[in-house]
Every structure is written in C-alpha cells, then in structure tokens.
Amino acid sequence: MLPVQHSKVAKGMQCKGLQDECQYLLQPQLIIRRLLDVAVLVPGRPSEQTLCPHNRSALFKVFVPSFTYRVSAQLVCVGARGAFACPLTLRLRPKAPPLHNSSSVTCGGASACQLELPLPPWGHWVYVRVEMPSRGPSRTIRFQLCVRLQECPQPSLSRALVPGAAMNMPQSLGNQPLPPEPPSLGTHTEGAGATSPPEHCWPVRPTLRNELDTFSVHFYIFFGPSVALPPERPAVFALRLLPVLDSGGVLSLELQLNVSSLHQENVTVFGCLTHEVPLSLGDAAVTCSKETLAGFLLSVSATSRVARLRVPFPQTGTWFLTLRSLCGVGPRFVRCRNATAEVRLRTFLSPCVDDCGPYGQCKLLRTHNYLYAACECKAGWRGWGCTDSADALTYGFQLLSTLLLCLSNLMFLPPVVLAVRSRYVLEAAVYVFTMFFSTFYHACDQPGIVVFCIMDYDVLQFCDFLGSLMSVWVTVIAMARLQPVVKQVLYLLGAMLLSMALQLDRHGLWNLLGPSLFALGILATAWTVRSVRRRHCYPPTWRRWLFFLCPGSLIAGSAVLLYAFVETQDNYFYIHSIWHMLIAGSVGFLLPPRAKTDHRAPPGVRARGCGYQLCINEQEELGLVGPGGAAVSSICAS
Known part of the structure; x- marks a missing residue:
C-alpha cells in the first residue's frame, strides 16, 4: 500500500473549471472464488481417495493450529506396480489452493512420496492438491494420503486445548479424542529427537494491549519494558493487531541496548519481526528469512545502541518478535557464554510516522469502509513521514x-x-x-x-x-x-x-x-x-x-x-x-475620475435643463470644464 500524498485544492483565488480537467477513475476489483465442500484431512490419519479420468485433481485442506513448526504430506498409490504406476503430483500451499508454481513433488513408483512445508502460518488452512497429468493413463487411480502436523510440546496445555486443534476434527467425531495414529505410510517414523527441534519451540510471551485513540495503541510487556536476554535462549513476544482497527496505521518498534549489562563483551542483540509465525535466529549467519517466510531484521550493539523499525499499514493478525543476543563480529556470530544482554523494548501503533515532522500533516482518511492515516507532505518533501528531501524546496x-x-x-x-x-x-x-x-x-x-x-x-x-x-x-x-x-x-x-x-x-x-x-x-x-x-x-x-x-x-x-x-x-x-x-x-x-462641479456657474443655470447628476457627469466626462461657466449652460440646454 502506498503513502498518500495530497496537494492543496486551491491557493489564493484558484478556482476549478477554468481549464479542462483530466478525469479518471481507479476502480480496483477483488474477485473471490470460494471453494465449497473441500475435504478436511485429519492429521495423522490416512485417507483413501480415488482419481477418475474425468476428474484429474483432488483438493484437501488441514488446519494449522498454533505452535506448529512443520506440515508434511505423504502419498502412496494403492495396488500399483512399476516405475510409472503412480503418475501423481502432490502440491502444498498455505492459505489458498496450490498453483502450478507452488511447492510440489512428483510421485512415480509405488513407494510413498512426501512433501514438507516448514514454518506454516499459524491459524490458517494449508491446502493439499493431488493431480494427474493431462496425458496420464485413462484409468482410476487409488491412493492414500496422510498429513502430519509437527507441533511444539505443550506441557501446560493438552492437545485439545491448543487453539485451532478442533478445526481438523470430522463433524461426526466432534471434540472426541482421536484414536491412536497408525504407522507411517512407507517411511520410517521420526525419532523423538527429530520431532522437537528446540530452535522453533521457545515459549511465546504475550503483551498487554492499551488502546489510546484511533490507530494509537501501545503494547506493554510483562515485567518490562526492559528485557533480559540470556545467552542460551531467545525471547519471543506476540503482538496482536485487530482487523480493520489497526491496519491503517504504522507499527513502530524501538530497541535500546543497555551497554552497562554487557560486561565489556562484544554482544549484538538481533530482532526479527515476522507475521503469523515466529522465526528463530541461528547462531551463525543471522537472517530473518527462511524459504517462504520473510521478516524484518534489526540489531543493536555497543556502537549502535538504538534501532527503530516502522511498518506502514501492517497486516492484521499476530506479529512475532524474536530477540536473541550473540557475540562476535559479523558476518558470523557465536553463542555468548556468560553475557546476559539487557534491552529496552518499545512497541506501539501510531497514525503516522513521527507525526509527519515539520513538513507534513497527519490526516485521517476514509475510503468507503476503509479508514487509514497518511501524511500530507508540503514544500516538495515526500516519504512515509515527509522525510525525503530529494525534491524539497530550500x-x-x-x-x-x-x-x-x-x-x-x-x-x-x-x-x-x-x-x-x-x-x-x-x-x-x-x-x-x-x-x-x-x-x-x-x-x-x-x-x-x-x-x-x-x-x-x-x-x-x-x-x-x-x-x-x-x-x-x-x-x-x-x-x-x-x-x-x-x-x-x-x-x-x-x-x-x-x-x-x-x-x-x-x-x-x-x-x-x-x-x-x-x-x-x-x-x-x-x-x-x-x-x-x-x-x-x-x-x-x-x-x-x-x-x-x-x-x-x-x-x-x-x-x-x-x-x-x-x-x-x-x-x-x-x-x-x-x-x-x-x-x-x-x-x-x-477606476473613473472624480465627478466635478463648476462652482462659478449661476445657480439658476444649474437648476434648469437636465438633472443635477447628469450635468455633473457630462461636464467631467466630455472634458468641457473650464474657467468659464458657458459650457455648462450649453450642455444643460441640449
């Protein structure tokens, strides 16, 4: 979404309509095609399906609850033999049905083929499509499809209480517990050490939301605003942005490092802000992106103690901020030994960036049912907060x-x-x-x-x-x-x-x-x-x-x-x-000249003939006022 910059309608005595105006209409359209009766897959339960020659694709979906770090789909053909006995393609895509460029794997033989989606967005559906090639065999193909969700361990919450866990239940089962999962289809079940990766399962600390005004929200952390970051684990915070109410402002995040807590060690604190799912920061090359997930990276150190990040018109939903302290000099860092860094965290939602500064004015705008704030820049200044002086007036x-x-x-x-x-x-x-x-x-x-x-x-x-x-x-x-x-x-x-x-x-x-x-x-x-x-x-x-x-x-x-x-x-x-x-x-x-009268003309002459006002006008306008009064008599007599 682009910033809105306005110019004044009129200055001085400018009017509309003195010249032809170029009128145009920008009408964006969103066409939504809702898919009905999409089959819901029960995680861990294989489902046997068929593909007919007249229907060469099948679509399924599975809901991803919170604290899920991987979705894997397994497919195996039933009763097929040979290298090309299972000519199917398996595709995965979060939030929407898969397209031709989505993650996919081609299944050829009778052995199971598997496709994984790491770090899926929490609280959304992941769609699974099984396709038969257009030039494939003209016969019915039977296959079994099983989807597994790898979730972080929740010692204090049972599986049924995890948000969204009941979305994958069939209506016939309601909220009843699932039967034991069968063994994997053609692949060996992962061991206990592989199913609980520590880099994705750190506890998420909630924040307190305080609404002050329109697009003015402050997020407070418990026992804050200072955050202590031990060297062995990161700190993850959740920021909840409400639909419609919070999408038209600017999400701001500020980090300030307390240098006195470093004990003369070369510590750098990294922050990664991602949407819908937290992203852990590695110990070596620090990045805030992984495959299909990309976020915003910021850092503070002894040389740069303050870092600021602003996200105009943020997406609604839950944003996750991951903070981690690492030691060393870039581009590669190592885990600190005994240094516990302390940072001051400030997160808030505001209408405009820095109230648009001295060269702008923050305005609240409404387009149909959409409410948003934008800076109206002046004197040639541009940018989200009117800070771009490339075309500014001196x-x-x-x-x-x-x-x-x-x-x-x-x-x-x-x-x-x-x-x-x-x-x-x-x-x-x-x-x-x-x-x-x-x-x-x-x-x-x-x-x-x-x-x-x-x-x-x-x-x-x-x-x-x-x-x-x-x-x-x-x-x-x-x-x-x-x-x-x-x-x-x-x-x-x-x-x-x-x-x-x-x-x-x-x-x-x-x-x-x-x-x-x-x-x-x-x-x-x-x-x-x-x-x-x-x-x-x-x-x-x-x-x-x-x-x-x-x-x-x-x-x-x-x-x-x-x-x-x-x-x-x-x-x-x-x-x-x-x-x-x-x-x-x-x-x-x-402007006309002043009307003059001839005071030397006799009073009787001025009273006869035409009216008084006409005589005064005529003697001045004809230029006949002179030293004598004869001219006045002739004018009035005419």
Whole structure:
C-alpha cells in the first residue's frame, strides 16, 4: 500500500473549471472464488481417495493450529506396480489452493512420496492438491494420503486445548479424542529427537494491549519494558493487531541496548519481526528469512545502541518478535557464554510516522469502509513521514516565495490613494480589506516552514476570496456611474450574495465569473442607455479610451489569461504574484475620475435643463470644464 500524498485544492483565488480537467477513475476489483465442500484431512490419519479420468485433481485442506513448526504430506498409490504406476503430483500451499508454481513433488513408483512445508502460518488452512497429468493413463487411480502436523510440546496445555486443534476434527467425531495414529505410510517414523527441534519451540510471551485513540495503541510487556536476554535462549513476544482497527496505521518498534549489562563483551542483540509465525535466529549467519517466510531484521550493539523499525499499514493478525543476543563480529556470530544482554523494548501503533515532522500533516482518511492515516507532505518533501528531501524546496526559496506573494499585494496602495483622492472612499475601503487579508492569507498558506498565521486559516481564506471578488464588483459598478442610492444597494447586495456563494463553494468557477459577468452587464447597460440618449459613444472622449480604458482592460485580460492558463503548481509563486500586481494596476486605470462641479456657474443655470447628476457627469466626462461657466449652460440646454 502506498503513502498518500495530497496537494492543496486551491491557493489564493484558484478556482476549478477554468481549464479542462483530466478525469479518471481507479476502480480496483477483488474477485473471490470460494471453494465449497473441500475435504478436511485429519492429521495423522490416512485417507483413501480415488482419481477418475474425468476428474484429474483432488483438493484437501488441514488446519494449522498454533505452535506448529512443520506440515508434511505423504502419498502412496494403492495396488500399483512399476516405475510409472503412480503418475501423481502432490502440491502444498498455505492459505489458498496450490498453483502450478507452488511447492510440489512428483510421485512415480509405488513407494510413498512426501512433501514438507516448514514454518506454516499459524491459524490458517494449508491446502493439499493431488493431480494427474493431462496425458496420464485413462484409468482410476487409488491412493492414500496422510498429513502430519509437527507441533511444539505443550506441557501446560493438552492437545485439545491448543487453539485451532478442533478445526481438523470430522463433524461426526466432534471434540472426541482421536484414536491412536497408525504407522507411517512407507517411511520410517521420526525419532523423538527429530520431532522437537528446540530452535522453533521457545515459549511465546504475550503483551498487554492499551488502546489510546484511533490507530494509537501501545503494547506493554510483562515485567518490562526492559528485557533480559540470556545467552542460551531467545525471547519471543506476540503482538496482536485487530482487523480493520489497526491496519491503517504504522507499527513502530524501538530497541535500546543497555551497554552497562554487557560486561565489556562484544554482544549484538538481533530482532526479527515476522507475521503469523515466529522465526528463530541461528547462531551463525543471522537472517530473518527462511524459504517462504520473510521478516524484518534489526540489531543493536555497543556502537549502535538504538534501532527503530516502522511498518506502514501492517497486516492484521499476530506479529512475532524474536530477540536473541550473540557475540562476535559479523558476518558470523557465536553463542555468548556468560553475557546476559539487557534491552529496552518499545512497541506501539501510531497514525503516522513521527507525526509527519515539520513538513507534513497527519490526516485521517476514509475510503468507503476503509479508514487509514497518511501524511500530507508540503514544500516538495515526500516519504512515509515527509522525510525525503530529494525534491524539497530550500529555505531561501520558501522565504522568497512568501515575500513575493505577500509584498506583491502592496501594489494596491496606488489604487487606494487614487480612490481616496477621487472621493471613492467605500471602494478604497474594499481595496484595503483585500490587500490586508490577501497578504496574511498567503503568509499562512505557504507549504514550508516560513508560515505566519494571525488567525484561523479558514477565516483568512474566506476573507481573501471575498475581498478579491468584491474588488472586481465595486470597480465595475463604479465605472457604470449609477445613482448613489442604486450604487449603494448594489454594493450591499453584492457583498451578501458573494458571501453566500463562497460559503456554498469557495473554489467554483461561477463564483468568479458570475459576479464579474453580472457587473459587466450592468456596466454595458448603463453605457448603452447613455449612448442612445445622447446619440454619442460613451465615454465620449478618445483620451479616456486610449489612456485609461484600453490599457486597464488589456492589463486585466492579461491577468485573467495568466491565472487561467499559465499558472500551475510549480510556477504558482511568481505567476500569482504577477497576478496580484496586474489586478491592482488595472484598478488604477479603470477606476473613473472624480465627478466635478463648476462652482462659478449661476445657480439658476444649474437648476434648469437636465438633472443635477447628469450635468455633473457630462461636464467631467466630455472634458468641457473650464474657467468659464458657458459650457455648462450649453450642455444643460441640449
């Protein structure tokens, strides 16, 4: 299972829908084929079976209880003679039916053939398949099959009380004791010394489970946390992970060697963590794998006193930790004579590795019915615990990007000054609001450690988005030169509707385009009505179009194009800074000039003709305000 790394959905005023998105669906499927009525073999009891020409294979199973270190299957044909009288293949596989690449042996003659499976997983079924070759004889073959389980001696537990021992009982027998086992089929029975190998039968010490929170479990050993390891035997511990509840975290294991307990001997303590069955460590070449079983190996010594192991998204079930102390220098070690090493053992289950460190955030995720935790890395860091710095951003780059995004908002200062001088006080307040919250939102939104938040991130993001949309709204409405009452109503209505839209979907396309298009519609309607009433293009002066409206529109259009088609996650830091400067610069060009009145015109002249507001607008927009008042009289009379 891979670590989950997420990237932020939006930064600044990023919206979804400005460009085509590549949509894909990853749908994993698990097809389970359940085999019904699979014959259960009674350990130690031979079972006589037949293979017909129309059915060239037979499947059986046997349950492996705890403390079983070997499964062996024996097959012998009945009434067959000759070298090729028994053309059968015997296969073994734990947990699932055998395949063509599973452990197998080919039986040829009448003598018994045997196949062994060392260290089978405890608490699971082992499947046995007997096959006849496709080009084999077209006759019925009779054979006897016997499966034996070699278990560690349990002096304190009877055979019937061993977990899973009753799973191999036929239903007709229930929990009754089995009759005595018959002699082996064609092979000599192993002696007593061969049936109880000491390297696999050390006692397993249980651990105490303490659940603290979701994916937060501590495992305590009895009379711990220090463990004394005598030289003659290892120590085995069992860690039980529950299904569903423990599979989405990280299993961590820490070993710390107490050097004062070594008495100046060159002792190395090895640990082997395996799943479902413990694995003993040899005296010579120390490995944590054997045939079909592989685990995790760690070691501590006087030169390296601490060892840590982390297993993300571990398999549920029982994990076994085997600790053993050996002396000497690698790669070959010998059993220590009198040194008893002491180690401090700490095992726990946590949501994430080291809480994802300073460059990540641990998040609890849910996919359908699966719950798991993963690190959301930032600033280019990767890995299970956000510790891989191969593609990480340097501190200087993080500081530069933060300064660019924050200081580029100072470009709103000229529009604020211009708005105040033109007596657009309300518009200037909106620009100040946008500049303030955009600056501190980007200071809080940085992916690295150069982060400064004056309040909650969600509040800063909402205010930044609202200020950006309100700046566009009030600028376009101001360009329409509506009546003061109508303009104030539109300002208030826009603020309420934009707040509602951002609360519904902060990153939607129409949250940006909807208000802008609606405001542009109001502007176009107002200018069209005036142009029709006056029979002249509005605004009438070519200087206004050439030096203000056209440059401002080009700057704003360039900002939108950069924002929609050029800005990516890699170039976000400088492209979005350019977006700030272009939008602020376009406001300075598009904001209309202050409406002026001619105080030297006679009061009677101002009262006749067209309305007061229209006269004020016309004398400024036509550029006819001069030292005299005659121009005003001619305008109002027209």
